[in-house]
Structure formats: C-alpha cells, structure tokens
Amino acid sequence: DAGVIQSPRHEVTEMGQEVTLRCKPISGHNSLFWYRQTMMRGLELLIYFNNNVPIDDSGMPEDRFSAKMPNASFSTLKIQPSEPRDSAVYFCASSETSATITDTQYFGPGTRLTVL
Amino acid sequence: GNSVTQMEGPVTLSEEAFLTINCTYTATGYPSLFWYVQYPGEGLQLLLKATKADDKGSNKGFEATYRKETTSFHLEKGSVQVSDSAVYFCALRRLSNTGNQFYFGTGTSLTVIP
Numbered sequence: 001d002a003g004v005i006q007s008p009r010h011e012v013t014e015m016g017q018e019v020t021l022r023c024k025p026i027s028g029h030n031s032l033f034w035y036r037q038t039m040m041r042g043l044e045l046l047i048y049f050n051n052n053v054p055i056d057d058s059g060m061p062e063d064r065f066s067a068k069m070p071n072a073s074f075s076t077l078k079i080q081p082s083e084p085r086d087s088a089v090y091f092c093a094s095s096e097t098s099a100t101i102t103d104t105q106y107f108g109p110g111t112r113l114t115v116l
Numbered sequence: 117g118n119s120v121t122q123m124e125g126p127v128t129l130s131e132e133a134f135l136t137i138n139c140t141y142t143a144t145g146y147p148s149l150f151w152y153v154q155y156p157g158e159g160l161q162l163l164l165k166a167t168k169a170d171d172k173g174s175n176k177g178f179e180a181t182y183r184k185e186t187t188s189f190h191l192e193k194g195s196v197q198v199s200d201s202a203v204y205f206c207a208l209r210r211l212s213n214t215g216n217q218f219y220f221g222t223g224t225s226l227t228v229i230p
Contacts, residue, residue: 004159033218042222043160043205056217091159097211104150105209105218107159 004108006092012114018080021111024073025094033105034067034077035091043091049075050097082115089113118143122206122221129196129228137191137224139180139206147208149173149182149189154203154223163191163204196228 005024013019025032034046047057052069060067064083069075079086089112093105123138141149148167152160164173169184178193189206206221 043220045218045220048217093160104162104165105160105207107152107161109159 004092004094004106006090006108006111008111009109010112010114012116013082014116015083016081017115018078019082019086019113019115021077021090021092021113023075023077023092023108025075025092026106027073029094029096029106030072031095031097032069032075033093033095034075035093036088037091037110038088046077046090079113082113084115087113087115118147118208118210118217118219120206120208120219120221122204122224124222124224125203126225126227129226131198131228131230132195133228135191135193135196135200135226137204137206137226139189139191139221141187141189141206141208141219143187143208143210143219145210147210149180150207150209151178151180151189151191152205152207152220154205156202160205196226198228198230201226201228 007022030051032049035043037043046059047067048055049069067077089110091107091110093107095105119142121140150165151163153163154160164175166173166182169182172181180189180191203223203225205223208219210217
C-alpha cells in the first residue's frame with residue numbers, strides 16, 4: 001500500500017487566497033483525521049471523520065476552515081481566506097475503526113503551508 | 117477527561133546513553149497506548165504500542181510498558197544512537213460509541229550527539 005497520500009507537499013500562497021489541501025487515506029481505513037502542527041501549539045486535531053461523516057470538528061479554528069470527505073478515498077481541507085497565522089504543517093492520518101482491532105493511526109507526509 | 121502528559125524537552129544525550137521519556141495518561145475505560153516518532157521533515161510514524169495493562173510494546177530497541185496502576189507508558193532505550201534523534205509523541209486511543217478518539221502529548225525532542 002502507498003500509505004496516506006497528501007498533496008501538495010508544499011504550498012506558498014498570499015494572504016486572502018483560498019488554499020485546498022488534499023488527502024487520500026489508506027484503502028480500507030474508515031477513519032480520517034486532519035491535524036495541524038506548529039512550533040507554538042504542537043500537534044492539534046482539527047477534525048475527525050468516521051465513515052465519511054464528520055464526528056468531531058471542535059478543533060477547527062474558525063469558519064475560514066472547512067473539511068469535506070465526499071467518499072472513502074478522498075478528503076479536503078480548505079482555508080478561505082488564508083491568513084499568515086495559518087502557516088503550519090498539516091497532516092492527514094487514517095485508521096481502521098473497530099472494537100476488536102488496535103487502531104493505529106497512519107500519518108501522511110504532511111503539507112507545509114506558508115501564507116505570506 | 118482524556119489526556120496525555122509527557123516530559124518536556126528538549127533532551128540531549130550522548131551516543132550509547134540510556135533514554136527515558138516519561139508519559140502519563142488520564143483516560144476513562146481501557147485505552148490503547150502508543151509511541152510515535154517524527155523524524156525531521158516527515159510525518160509521524162508508529163514506534164510501538166500496547167493494548168492492555170502490563171503489555172510491553174517494543175521496536176528498534178525501544179520499549180514501553182503499559183502500567184495501569186501508575187497510569188504511565190514511559191519510553192526507554194538502553195543505548196541511543198545518533199539516528200534516534202527525532203521528536204517522540206505519546207498517545208492514547210479510546211474507542212467510544214462514535215469511533216476512535218486519539219489524544220497526543222506535546223512531543224519530546226531528542227538529540228543524540230556522537
């Protein structure tokens with residue numbers, strides 16, 4: 001398996017522009033997570049999907065952030081409009097949810113976002 | 117609530133030194149416990165895990181034992197190498213009626229010098 005795939009790997013944009021980050025989870029995994037990592041705040045969970053349904057979006061900073069999962073193999077995280085304080089590395093992770101399986105999260109390589 | 121607390125870094129050790137990174141947790145029910153490692157410029161990778169009390173997870177010379185009585189999952193390695201330099205995250209996973217809930221510690225940066 002190719003693992004969790006994220007694109008782009010790097011994104012540089014100007015303040016006010018829309019940014020879309022993409023994630024393809026591992027095939028067969030039914031849980032998907034979006035995280036943000038910064039030096040100041042560490043690793044923060046933004047939103048979590050189970051079977052394509054958003055379960056917990058309490059970590060989404062504000063209305064400028066939105067996430068979708070239209071099907072089991074694709075998710076997007078959109079920031080509109082972007083601001084310099086959104087600069088961070090954004091990770092996508094997936095896992096298999098089951099009461100009987102230890103559900104390790106598998107992380108993608110991350111998207112490094114810089115908002116100028 | 118559920119949370120993970122791990123020792124603050126950064127930690128700097130000489131090659132072949134003994135490593136301990138402390139991790140304690142607060143959780144309802146019976147969580148699974150994990151250590152993840154993040155090498156520079158990469159995503160987090162699973163290092164080891166334990167699913168129940170007294171289980172020992174081990175990988176690449178690292179070990180951690182799930183201690184329910186002390187709610188701890190300390191990471192240890194007997195002899196670190198320069199290649200172990202990375203950030204280490206302790207995490208717990210709790211299965212609820214809505215699915216997985218993962219909680220990560222703040223990460224501990226380790227630098228091993230030759």
